[in-house]
Structure formats: C-alpha cells, structure tokens
Amino acid sequence: MRLYGTVAAGGFRRHATYRMATAAGVFTNTVFGFILSYTYIALWDERPQLGGYDMADALAYVWIGQGLITVCGLMGGGFEDELIERIRTGDIAVDLYRPADLQTWWFSANAGRSAYQLLGRGVVPMAVGALAFDIALPSRPLTWVAFLVAIALGSAVSFAIWYLVAMSAFWLMDGQGVVQVAWLGGLFFSGMLLPLNVFPGALGEVARVLPWASMLQIPADVYLEKYEGWGLLGAYAFQLGWAAVLLAAGRLAQSLATRKVVVQGG
Amino acid sequence: MVAGMWIRSTMTYRASFALTLFSSFAVTFFDFVVILLMFGQVEGLGGFSFAEVAFLYGTAGTAFGLADLTMGSLQRMGKRVRDGSLDMFLMRPAPVLAQVAADKFALRRLGRVAQGLFVLVWALLILDVEWTAVKVLLLPVTVVCGALIFAAVMVAGASALFWAQDAAEVTSSFTYGGNTLLQYPPTIFAQELVRGVVYVVPLAFVNWLPALYILGREAPAGVPGWAAFVSPLVAAVCCGLAGLAWRAGIRAYRSTGS
Numbered sequence: 001m002r003l004y005g006t007v008a009a010g011g012f013r014r015h016a017t018y019r020m021a022t023a024a025g026v027f028t029n030t031v032f033g034f035i036l037s038y039t040y041i042a043l044w045d046e047r048p049q050l051g052g053y054d055m056a057d058a059l060a061y062v063w064i065g066q067g068l069i070t071v072c073g074l075m076g077g078g079f080e081d082e083l084i085e086r087i088r089t090g091d092i093a094v095d096l097y098r099p100a101d102l103q104t105w106w107f108s109a110n111a112g113r114s115a116y117q118l119l120g121r122g123v124v125p126m127a128v129g130a131l132a133f134d135i136a137l138p139s140r141p142l143t144w145v146a147f148l149v150a151i152a153l154g155s156a157v158s159f160a161i162w163y164l165v166a167m168s169a170f171w172l173m174d175g176q177g178v179v180q181v182a183w184l185g186g187l188f189f190s191g192m193l194l195p196l197n198v199f200p201g202a203l204g205e206v207a208r209v210l211p212w213a214s215m216l217q218i219p220a221d222v223y224l225e226k227y228e229g230w231g232l233l234g235a236y237a238f239q240l241g242w243a244a245v246l247l248a249a250g251r252l253a254q255s256l257a258t259r260k261v262v263v264q265g266g
Numbered sequence: 267m268v269a270g271m272w273i274r275s276t277m278t279y280r281a282s283f284a285l286t287l288f289s290s291f292a293v294t295f296f297d298f299v300v301i302l303l304m305f306g307q308v309e310g311l312g313g314f315s316f317a318e319v320a321f322l323y324g325t326a327g328t329a330f331g332l333a334d335l336t337m338g339s340l341q342r343m344g345k346r347v348r349d350g351s352l353d354m355f356l357m358r359p360a361p362v363l364a365q366v367a368a369d370k371f372a373l374r375r376l377g378r379v380a381q382g383l384f385v386l387v388w389a390l391l392i393l394d395v396e397w398t399a400v401k402v403l404l405l406p407v408t409v410v411c412g413a414l415i416f417a418a419v420m421v422a423g424a425s426a427l428f429w430a431q432d433a434a435e436v437t438s439s440f441t442y443g444g445n446t447l448l449q450y451p452p453t454i455f456a457q458e459l460v461r462g463v464v465y466v467v468p469l470a471f472v473n474w475l476p477a478l479y480i481l482g483r484e485a486p487a488g489v490p491g492w493a494a495f496v497s498p499l500v501a502a503v504c505c506g507l508a509g510l511a512w513r514a515g516i517r518a519y520r521s522t523g524s
Binding site: 020023024031034038039041046050177181184194198 | 454
C-alpha cells in the first residue's frame with residue numbers, strides 16, 4: 001500500500017512540474033468555456049428548461065466540463081500514450097519484472113495525476129466561469145463533498161477505459177487507431193459537447209448508460225443536486241459498477257497479454 | 267519528401283490507418299452532430315437558420331482542416347525544442363519550417379478536410395442564396411484565405427514555443443477554439459469578443475465576414491461592408507507576421523545540448 005501511495009505522490013509531483021503547460025491548459029479551457037457558454041446561452045434562450053436544466057444549470061455544466069477535461073480524461077487519460085509507447089518499444093518487460101502489479105501501479109500514478117489536474121486545471125476555469133457568468137452553485141456545502149466523490153469515481157472509470165485501450169497495444173503494436181476511437185467515444189458520450197440529457201430519444205438513453213456518462217454527466221448532476229439520498233447512492237453505484245467491470249476487463253487483458261504476447265526487443 | 271516518408275510509415279499499419287482516417291472523419295463529424303442535435307430542439311440559433319449555420323460550419327471547418335493538414339504537426343514542436351531533437355532539422359539542407367510541418371505528417375487529417383467539405387456541400391445544397399458572380403468567386407477565396415490565416419496562427423504559435431516550450435495549448439485555443447467560434451453565428455457572442463477576433467486576432471476574416479456577405483447579412487460589431495473582400499490582404503499580412511515570428515524564434519533557439 002505504501003508503495004502505491006508513493007507512486008501516486010510521484011504522479012502528482014511529476015505533473016506539478018509542468019507549470020507552463022498547466023497555465024496554457026487553463027487558458028485554453030477558459031477560452032473554450034466562453035465560446036461554449038455563448039452557444040449554450042443561445043440554445044437555452046430559445047428553449048428554456050431544455051433537458052431539465054435552466055440557464056444557470058447549463059452554464060454550470062459548461063464550466064464543470066472544462067474543469068474536468070483532464071481530471072476525468074474526457075479527451076484522453078493523459079497516461080495511455082506513455083504506456084503504449086512502453087509496450088511498443090518493449091520497455092514494458094522491465095515493468096513486468098517489478099514486484100508491483102502493473103495495473104495498480106498505473107492506477108496510483110494516474111490518481112496522483114488526476115488530483116493535480118483537479119487543483120491545477122479544474123479550479124481556475126470554474127472560478128472564472130462563476131465570475132463571468134451567472135452559473136448555478138450548490139445550495140448545500142455537503143454537495144461539494146458529494147461532487148468530489150463523483151469526480152474521483154469518474155476518474156477511476158476513465159482510468160479503466162484508457163488502461164484497456166493501452167492494453168490493446170500488446171496485440172496491435174500501433175495503438176493510435178484504438179486511441180482515436182476511444183477518444184471519439186469519450187468526446188461524444190461523456191457529454192462534453194452537449195449534456196447527455198439533451199440527447200434525443202434512444203440515443204440519449206443509450207448514452208446515459210454507457211461508462212462515459214460517469215466522467216462528466218454524473219459529476220455535473222451531483223453538483224447540480226439532481227440526485228437526492230438513495231438517488232445519489234444509485235449514481236455512485238453506477239460509476240462503481242462500470243469501474244469494477246472495466247478494471248476487471250483490463251486485468252484480464254493484462255494477464256492474457258503477459259502470458260501470450262512476445263515482448264518486442266526483449 | 268519528409269511527408270512522403272511519414273505517409274509510407276503510416277501505410278505500414280494499413281488497418282490502423284483506415285481506422286484513424288475513419289475516426290478522424292467521425293470525430294469532426296460528431297462535432298457537427300451537436301449542431302444537428304441543437305437544431306433538433308430549436309428553429310434557429312441567434313437568428314440564423316440551420317442551412318446558414320451549416321454554411322458557417324463548412325467554411326470554417328474546411329479552412330481549418332486544410333491548415334491542420336499542412337501545419338498541424340507544428341504543435342508537437344515544443345517537445346523537439348525541449349529534448350533538443352530540433353537540431354537534426356537545423357543541419358539538413360531544407361527549410362526548417364517545411365521539415366517541422368512535415369514531421370509526423372498525418373494523412374488521417376484528410377478526414378477533417380473531407381468532413382468540412384461534406385458539410386459545406388450540404389449547406390450549399392439547402393441554402394437559399396441569390397448567387398452572383400462575386401459571391402461565387404468569393405467562396406473559394408474565403409476557404410483558401412481562411413486556411414492561410416489559420417496556418418499563420420499555427421506558425422506564430424509554434425514560434426512562441428522557442429521561448430515557452432510547454433505552451434502549445436495556447437495555440438489550440440486560437441485554432442481549435444477559433445474553429446468552434448466561427449462555426450456559430452457572430453450574433454450569439456458578446457460583441458467585445460467579436461471585435462476581438464476582427465481587430466486583435468483577425469479570425470473573423472477566416473469566414474464570418476465573407477460568409478455573412480454571401481448570406482446577405484450585416485457584418486457584426488459595426489464592421490464596414492467592404493471588409494468581406496479584404497480576407498486575401500489580411501491573410502497576406504498574417505503570413506508575413508508569422509514568417510517574421512518564426513525567423514525570430516529560430517534565431518533565439520538555443521539547443522539543449524542533450
């Protein structure tokens with residue numbers, strides 16, 4: 001356990017050294033937040049209460065999305081490129097010899113990265129959004145705690161998805177195609193472009209039960225206090241369920257890969 | 267030649283290439299699906315019809331796609347400055363900018379251009395515009411000049427990487443962000459923001475000003491009507507400034523020595 005704690009702290013510190021990149025990222029998220037806010041204002045002006053959100057809810061949703069992009073890996077988990085590269089070059093053989101579990105190792109490092117991104121890239125865009133627009137704020141202080149739990153679970157689901165994607169590189173070597181497809185899924189089905197509850201009919205129903213809903217839609221709805229009591233536990237159970245299933249799948253892929261696949265250049 | 271090399275290398279993994287080309291098309295297409303979903307809920311956005319928004323989307327998307335196809339690789343230059351591998355380019359007898367642009371040349375970016383053109387053609391089919399000779403001529407000029415302006419922003423952004431190696435994302439906010447901005451009618455944005463992209467970073471010349479003329483609409487933020495025709499001039503100035511920034515960047519470059 002202590003080992004993985006150290007790995008997580010390392011993940012945090014490592015990303016904390018890229019201060020310029022963090023500042024650049026915050027700037028970009030803020031610019032996108034402004035552009036999206038205006039498009040949402042135009043949309044909600046025409047259709048108030050669209051998707052059960054009022055204007056302030058919709059604007060809060062925009063800025064939560066911008067804050068969580070890197071935290072919950074909506075457009076890439078932030079670690080899969082490195083892992084795929086290690087698989088492609090054969091460096092993974094060294095990792096497999098270590099007296100630590102590969103998946104848990106990367107999970108810890110990613111948890112550290114995620115925590116840093118929340119502080120470094122999550123807080124500032126949301127604060128800017130709250131100052132520039134009239135966004136909905138939670139009415140109860142405890143909602144913030146509930147929101148943080150939902151973010152942590154969302155980040156775990158995101159890790160599980162991207163870890164599976166990375167594992168595919170054992171068979172495909174060049175993981176770019178799968179990464180692109182996963183990116184596509186994340187972009188659209190996380191609800192980053194448009195809230196999932198605005199998606200019409202069957203498309204919306206499917207989108208809301210896919211794992212990507214855990215990464216933005218659920219944390220945003222927890223923040224907007226759409227879940228109460230058992231509902232909140234249900235939302236957490238949905239996230240936990242997907243995290244468990246996908247982590248197990250990742251573990252299975254990992255054990256298949258290490259047993260069958262010849263490591264390159266070893 | 268460098269681009270050719272990267273094309274050959276991509277083709278080594280044919281299945282993966284087909285998948286990336288498709289998903290590059292699909293990623294950008296999902297972008298458009300959002301607009302479709304929005305218009306499933308409303309009749310018009312900021313006083314613009316679906317056909318008009320699709321036209322804005324198509325012109326911005328095609329221009330951005332062309333710029334991304336040629337200059338998109340510049341984003342990764344920060345890494346080459348950081349690890350010193352840019353030195354390799356400085357020693358070869360070819361323009362450094364061309365080499366960096368062709369570095370990891372990704373043919374899959376054609377997917378983005380194809381998607382932009384697809385929406386543009388769709389928009390032209392359903393659009394109700396009284397075409398004149400001037401408007402017909404203005405359309406290709408818009409797309410080409412738009413691509414040049416986007417490319418100039420990318421080069422200027424890459425030049426800044428010589429000093430700020432980690433700041434590649436700032437350029438994205440003007441390129442990707444600009445592309446998103448220009449897909450929507452200027453009427454929905456705060457007028458200061460619109461003025462900003464006319465006078466500060468002249469992204470409005472990529473498509474807004476000429477496209478609004480083609481659509482027979484007023485130019486936004488009190489911009490005079492003739493501004494619809496100055497895109498070539500703006501593109502030329504942008505490219506000139508980007509060229510100067512690039513040369514200053516190259517001159518300031520100090521290798522890491524590793």
